[in-house]
Amino acid sequence: MKTYTLGQSREEVIGLFPERKIKQVLLGEQKVCVVRVGVDFFAFEPYCPHRMMGLREGWVTAYDEVVCPLHQYRFELRTGKVAMGDCRELICYRTSLEEGGLVIFI
Incomplete structure (x- = not known):
């Protein structure tokens, strides 16, 4: 399992992801969609199965x-x-919002 961190703080990550707006990010060579709902973050495969x-x-x-x-x-x-x-x-990935940013486990 690989981990990727987006941003450098909780506040920065919350600012990067507007509420309920799906964004696609590149983690290594893998595209992943990320969305924020409140302070919960969800990461999932970028294409509908x-x-x-x-x-x-x-x-x-x-x-x-x-x-x-x-x-x-x-x-x-x-x-x-x-x-x-x-x-x-849908393939979903575990996320963790931490003081140092958003960690996504692939």
Whole structure:
């Protein structure tokens, strides 16, 4: 397992990620989507497992689900489980907001 740290402080990371706005980042050679909900951060694979649509174009619901913009498949951000649709689960990565930044475990 590899770890990557974004930012240099909690405050900086919170400022880098506007509430519920999905951003794509490059960690090493791997693209990952990251979204902030309050002070919780979620990291997940960048493409919908159904038809490989880019999830950074999607949105986050009030139920903390990411929605694919193509067919509106929904995935729980905490687990990657399919909330609506018929495909495999979304790969999610553990995150930890620390004093030195946001740590993502790949």
